[in-house]
Amino acid sequence: MSNLESRLNPQVVELLGKIRSGEYLRSVKVKFIQLKWVFLGIAVLLALILAVIIGRRLSQKSAPVYVPPIIDISTPTTEVQKTSAFDSLKRSLQLFSPQLPDPAIPAFDNNLNLEKINN
């Protein structure tokens, strides 16, 4: 036993002895084999999460715009506009202007002369 080992905790010395002999590695290996499905499951879960994150990033970078096709489901309404024999008369009445004078009475000079006062 070296001087260093004499100064260490006996438990640590025991652990070092196990590592050196390979006993510790074996126990770890056994435990890993026992829990291998758990590790595999965790790995698969991480892979899935990673795939989702990567997929989302890619989709955000070049988001394809989805344009839904225009489906004309509205049926044209055929509203029958009824016309009357009086329609043209109504239009004529609407166009009638009650303003007077119509036509405008032109301005005529009723006092044509050559006198200075009227110039």
Add this chain to the structure above:
Amino acid sequence: MRKIISSLLIIVFLLSCFFKTAPFVRATAKEDYEFQLSQYRKSYAEFSQLKRDYLQNPTLDNQQKSVIVAKQALSARDQAKASFARYLADLVNGHNTGYTAFQPILTRLSEAVVFYSAKAQESQKITTPSDLTAFSNSYQTETMIHDRSFAYGQVAAKIGNLIRFQIDAQNILNTIYPKLPSPQPIPLKARLDEIPLTVEAINEKISDLLAFAIPEEEDSPLIPDQYFSKFTEGLVDIRSRQSILIDQLIDIDINYVQP
């Protein structure tokens, strides 16, 4: 003899060709009025210029030129007035109403045509500036009553237009009467009973309005704004009543006549 007959035949043939191909151009009253008015405006502008020249430089030459152009302006003015009266009479008659109450106004318009045509001739006798002054002085008093006829004609033309609507509505109503269902449903009967009352009320309004067209006193020149304003109000009222009547007729036509 044969030569004469053949040449006569050629002349008759040529004349018949001319009458067949030459278009008969007959100006309407409106076109005639517009032409006469343009002639007056042209000659009046020329007269105004020559009058200025004459007053600045009163030579015999300038005086003669001014009198000659003044005569042209007077003739054009009175012919324009005569054609305006004809045009207004044409507007009144154009509605083919046969409304006898228009007759006094039409008479006044025809009197105006005669008066202005005579004045257009009479003015051509003017030879001096004093003749021109005398002519204008008497003209101003004589023309007042005939100038007023223009305003009456305008009112009659507008009322005539509204009467035409009334007659047209009645004509169309007569054509749809046989198509109405028999026996008549109660709502239809109520509406049909209402029509004569509405028509009668409109006719009264028309008659009342036209009664004021020629005022009792005509001893002063007519003030257009004052005169026309009351008629414009009356025309608006009649038009709105006729509009309601036509809406009622359209309703009957659409709901009871059409399948």
